[in-house]
Amino acid sequence: MATAGVDLSAFNKEELPDTSGMRFGIVVAEWNEKITEALYQGAFDTFIATGTPERQITRINVPGTFELVYGAKQLCEKDIFDAVIVIGNVIQGETRHFDFVCEGVTQGVVDLNVRYDTPVIFCVLTDNNIEQSRARSGGKHGNKGVECAVAAVKMAALRRVVH
Numbered sequence: 197m198a199t200a201g202v203d204l205s206a207f208n209k210e211e212l213p214d215t216s217g218m219r220f221g222i223v224v225a226e227w228n229e230k231i232t233e234a235l236y237q238g239a240f241d242t243f244i245a246t247g248t249p250e251r252q253i254t255r256i257n258v259p260g261t262f263e264l265v266y267g268a269k270q271l272c273e274k275d276i277f278d279a280v281i282v283i284g285n286v287i288q289g290e291t292r293h294f295d296f297v298c299e300g301v302t303q304g305v306v307d308l309n310v311r312y313d314t315p316v317i318f319c320v321l322t323d324n325n326i327e328q329s330r331a332r333s334g335g336k337h338g339n340k341g342v343e344c345a346v347a348a349v350k351m352a353a354l355r356r357v358v359h
């Protein structure tokens with residue numbers, strides 16, 4: 197099912213656990229910052245809405261999506277977060293660079309989820325154009341940052357159950 201027809205911002209707070217005792221890390225790419233800042237705000241607001249104290253949300257910035265993996269690795273190494281979200285926006289240009297950035301961050305996040313006990317949530321928009329990015333960062337399809345924060349909360353709760 198594609199994003200079209202899905203509201204990425206839709207969630208029922210009552211169906212989520214209280215996050216007052218949880219800590220979340222958010223790694224934000226500076227490339228396409230208008231998009232990544234909107235994604236970050238969606239994620240941050242969702243954590244606050246589910247009860248996370250602001251002091252328990254840690255943000256770090258990296259230059260671009262390709263560096264998200266290194267940033268998330270630094271947070272995972274601390275082993276203090278219930279979940280980490282990586283936020284990026286990759287937009288197709290004239291060359292195949294798009295493919296390699298997307299492949300690199302995708303495989304890197306997979307590797308982090310295998311190597312560390314901290315769920316790393318993939319909040320990377322990989323779009324053909326800026327219009328698609330706008331639509332998924334608070335536009336007609338909602339905000340993927342919200343969707344990914346909900347995923348982070350659910351995975352954090354799962355991690356506590358299985359521990």
Ligand SMILES: Nc1c(NC[C@H](O)[C@H](O)[C@H](O)CO)[nH]c(=O)[nH]c1=O
Pocket residue numbers: 225227228259260261262263284285286287288297
């Ligand atoms: N074109 C985009 C990039 N490119 C930069 C890379 O992510 C990386 O920072 C560079 O190759 C140095 O390692 N990054 C994005 O986040 N979005 C793009 O559209």
Ligand SMILES: CC(=O)[C@@H](O)COP(=O)(O)O
Pocket residue numbers: 286287288289290291292293294295297
């Ligand atoms: C994803 C990218 O790195 C890309 O936007 C860069 O653009 P180009 O392929 O035209 O160099």
